[in-house]
Amino acid sequence: SPIVYLDDVGKSYGNVHALRGVTLAVRQGEITCVLGDNGAGKSTLIKIIAGLHEHTDGVLSVNGEERRFSSPRESLDSGIATVYQDLALAPLMSVWRNFFLGNEITKAFGTMDATRMKRIANEELTKMGISIPNLEQPVGMLSGGQRQCIAIARAIYFGAKVLILDEPTAALGVKQSGVVLKYIVKARDAGLGVVFITHNPHHAYLVGNHFVVLKLGRVSLDTHRADISLEQ
Numbered sequence: 001s002p003i004v005y006l007d008d009v010g011k012s013y014g015n016v017h018a019l020r021g022v023t024l025a026v027r028q029g030e031i032t033c034v035l036g037d038n039g040a041g042k043s044t045l046i047k048i049i050a051g052l053h054e055h056t057d058g059v060l061s062v063n064g065e066e067r068r069f070s071s072p073r074e075s076l077d078s079g080i081a082t083v084y085q086d087l088a089l090a091p092l093m094s095v096w097r098n099f100f101l102g103n104e105i106t107k108a109f110g111t112m113d114a115t116r117m118k119r120i121a122n123e124e125l126t127k128m129g130i131s132i133p134n135l136e137q138p139v140g141m142l143s144g145g146q147r148q149c150i151a152i153a154r155a156i157y158f159g160a161k162v163l164i165l166d167e168p169t170a171a172l173g174v175k176q177s178g179v180v181l182k183y184i185v186k187a188r189d190a191g192l193g194v195v196f197i198t199h200n201p202h203h204a205y206l207v208g209n210h211f212v213v214l215k216l217g218r219v220s221l222d223t224h225r226a227d228i229s230l231e232q
């Protein structure tokens, strides 16, 4: 059964209907790619799942329970990690502090000394094949691709069930996009349900198995890879 399920969800900003009648299932171990032109409702969809906006119609369920998130914290506490394109991490903070930042168990780690936190961050990033020579440097010094990878690695390590990625490759070149796509696959292999928002159909097709196209706030296509036939 889906970990996140939107049933006939709508969202209006005043009299702007950003989403209408959106039904969508996010399953663990799948990469759900959400495509659509500017203004199609992609950000609005993310904001509802991530706790930045409440939907105005329909039902959002997480793990089969009806939910209505009124803060990002509530979404995170439900196991939903969201990585935004520009705000993936806190730019002025060191790499290792960022690794622990914002997680449910940060409090427990708060009593842990810095040396130990640094060691864990280093071990985890190395384990996931991310090599950052100096974990003391501010995250803002790293490339956009490295920041996305750290944010994804962090979500996997902290046991997120769902990972939402807002245009993670939009600002990246071919090589860095490839690295980030590899981490998206790692998150799926770790059993997360991934929601990959992208403008890039090629990136979607490289990693996705579930494709949802939004058009003017409605779902205009919802299909699985197995259902796509390239013949005829």
Ligand code: ADP
Binding pocket: 013, 016, 017, 018, 036, 037, 038, 039, 040, 041, 042, 043, 044, 045
């Ligand atoms: P996308 O992310 O696909 O570009 P959005 O979710 O940002 O689409 O926008 C969907 C529609 O809702 C657009 O018509 C947009 O102008 C409108 N919209 C988005 N956010 C707001 C807002 N905070 N207030 C008013 N209208 C908004």
Ligand code: ADP
Binding pocket: none
């Ligand atoms: P929020 O999304 O929490 O409202 P934003 O910074 O996105 O915060 O938007 C602030 C205000 O700017 C919104 O309340 C809306 O009036 C306007 N706005 C933002 N994005 C859009 C958009 N895509 N289309 C129309 N108006 C927007």
